[in-house]
Amino acid sequence: MPSKSSARLAALTVAAVCSTVSAVVLTSPAQADSVHIHDIQGTTRLSPLAGQKVTDVAGIVTGVRTYGSSKGFWIQDPAPDADPATSEGVLVFTSSAPKVAVGDSVTVSGTVSEYVPGGAASGNQSLTEITKPTVTVLSGGNTVPAPAVVDAGSVPSRYTAAGDTAAGGSINGLTLEPAKYALDYYESLEGMNVQVADARVVTATDPYSELWVTVKPREHANRRGGTVYGSYESQNTGRLQIQSLGSTADFPTANVGDELKGTTAGPLDFNQYGGYTLVANQLGTLEKGGLARETTRKQSRGELAVATYNVENLDPSDATFADHAAAIVNNLQSPDIVSLEEIQDNNGATDDGTVAADQTVRKLIDAIVAAGGPAYEWRSIDPVNDKDGGEPGGNIRQVFLFNPDRVSFTDRAGGDSTTAVGVTKVRGKAQLTVSPGRIDPSDAAWNSSRKPLAGEFVFRGRTVFVIANHFASKGGDQGLAAQYQPPARSSETQRHLQATAVNAFVKDVLDTQKNADVIALGDMNDFEFSDTAKILEGDGELWSAIKSLPKSERYTYDYQGNSQVLDQILVSPSIRRGCDVDYDSVHLNSEFSDQVSDHDPQVLRFRP
Structure with a gap:
């Protein structure tokens, strides 16, 4: 219905890709020298360095976004620490088209910021990013860190811990337990290169070139390929939104029950319209499931x-x-x-x-x-x-x-x-x-x-x-x-x-x-x-x-x-x-x- 939805489509198209528009913490930046990405990410949802300037943060470029109002790129440290709670990836917000390529080895200096997609009133989690960056490209063509495999075995069955009552019910300050809670697991991968494989589509492609898959095909499945939401206490932890860093014309047009065969991989983002989102450099091949529209039976004369x-x-x-x-x-x-x-x-x-x-x-x-x-x-x-x-x-x-x-x-x-x-x-x-x-x-x-x-x-x-x-x-x-x-x-x-x-x-x-x-x-x-x-x-x-x-x-x-x-x-x-x-x-x-x-x-x- 273009005549009625064009304005909303334009707004949400921008919003869907603009989930990382910078909102710099309004504090006087301190200096944090020689830090790694995992130091920036920390063990909670909020960076311990938020509001501080960091210098020469090293990483390999894993994804580049050149469109919309969320232009930037992701970097990842190829030498991770031993703590599964600390992400090794982060978004670098550039505001203009980045002059880097996937595989570049770079150092980044800038200010660590926590941005809340949709604004504080939305109640959304924040996204950790480096803003106002100075970027130095050291070399190109480097091997990109292997993606973390997100699958039925890696995603916990419990959705989240209850929020801290002293913090108004927020989970922001809680130490991440990625082996116990799904939301903590995804947060521990924020900004990192991740992949799903042979993932079934559980929400069809929408007008904004996005769809949802599940990495848990047996989780509350219905006979038509979807994942049923049956109570407030039985969250579906295997759901993940898929967007693409490529052309929207190349995005698959999928129905529920279709499958993205092979590997779908790219940085893990967080946006206003769905939360954790795999922004794909590589999309699996769409295999149609053949879902047909239903027809009910005819009522009898007396019905x-x-x-x-x-x-x-x-x-x-x-x-x-x-x-x-x-x-x-x-x-x-x-x-x-x-x-x-x-x-x-x-x-x-x-x-x-x-x-x-x-x-x-x-x-x-x-x-x-x-x-x-x-x-x-x-x-x-x-x-x-x-x-x-x-x-x-x-x-x-x-x-x-x-x-x-x-x-x-x-x-x-x-x-x-x-x-x-x-x-x-x-x-x-x-x-x-x-x-x-x-x-x-x-x-x-x-x-x-x-x-x-x-x-x-x-x-x-x-x-x-x-x-x-x-x-x-x-x-x-x-x-x-x-x-x-x-x-x-x-x-x-x-x-x-x-x-x-x-x-x-x-x-x-x-x-x-x-x-x-x-x-x-x-x-x-x-x-x-x-x-x-x-x-x-x-x-x-x-x-x-x-x-x-x-x-x-x-x-x-x-x-x-x-x-x-x-x-x-x-x-x-x-x-x-x-x-x-x-x-x-x-x-x-x-x-x-x-x-x-x-x-x-x-x-x-x-x-x-």
Whole structure:
């Protein structure tokens, strides 16, 4: 989607390669003569020489970065010390294209600095580097130090030590234990030449020419080649990001389950978008795994099929309508009800007060018909301009599509962007006061976030209440490789409030009609094991249907080498207790480099 992502692509492309832009420690530099690289790196994450000037630091050039705002090169001491905690490599930040080559023997004088990619507020670990360098090339064509082999045997199974409570939970000051903790092991190799071999891809190539591999092929593996993230306590230690020092045109276009055969080698960097990253001088040969997009089964005549699908900031200018339509018709088998997330207004990110999305929805419905699907009808509520978060000006919202040949929508007037939907009892049955309606849109839980859309449907004479959700994103959370362990998940606070509000509404429905069929679905932006999910489920008011799958198959999204759950379909007890309840996470996007959305859709089939 170039029209919407070009600015972000440019920014993140720079950020991905600019993780080492210098941030010099503002102290009066002292002098440290005749030091080795391992003296600079020390036995913790912070250099004992930070802020000091060093002279004639010797090493062999192992990698050169000539592009972006992170121009520089890595040097490594070919005569290591005996301490496995001290790295023998370091980045020399030059700010302009370096005048050295791989294999040069050099001495470097400059100032030791600790740079935090993304800034201190990100909580990221820092990267040790030499800044403002004076470089002397002594000779060329020298043998580069052999890369340290990173494999299943060398990476510990434990992820990290807990942070020092006296230091606010930071691990920066802890002495590295590379034989015990994975994060310590990677830190002990920071700046050094490393290699992986025959590594399986666990996150597909993204638009920024990077992918993720695992050096532990058996670690929480799923049947499609990914690595599943199943709890906060079971980190996947074998994940490693791969970038390249070569041309982006030569970077492999890989899907999950593919393999980088042979050796991939280069310096080990640390950046804002993923942490420890092998920046390759040498890339393995891509061997395709042949991963195919999944197709779910067709619902039977007596089954109601309800789906959720995040279509990633869809607006009329996008070129993905035919692809989304084909996915809905062919891969999802034309569900009876489809909850769509991230439908943008009629002019997308143009911030001119437009909030209507009828053109966006009509274009998608027309594409579905052209693909051989049903002529869906739709219901939604336009948001207040610029009040629902997402891409500025885009006014994303949830939309219901439904097949009128299979299901009907119960319209009740009065629902709008600021009116709260309620529940009443009519002839012993629960009924929405407005349909469609929004759940408590004035509640602070929904500030700068999408408000849930509730609708009342009828299938074969049975009323089904459907609540379409798109909870607050994980933006602002600290990364898995943060200096604070465990990392802070600040975004949870709002999602917990949102989950509380949705659960309270479902409870109102069930208090009114105990056996009501209620479905809450959408992009919950949180895991099935999270407190957000627990709050949503409450005291049994709802149950996340993805938990009906084996743990190795529970994922809807792929991020930094982790196959994980963000999208969920939760059901009330009457549905859960019913016969032939069938849930499917349909993997057609998240594992592929040519994805049209970053989320996989899900389908629930049941007999009301």
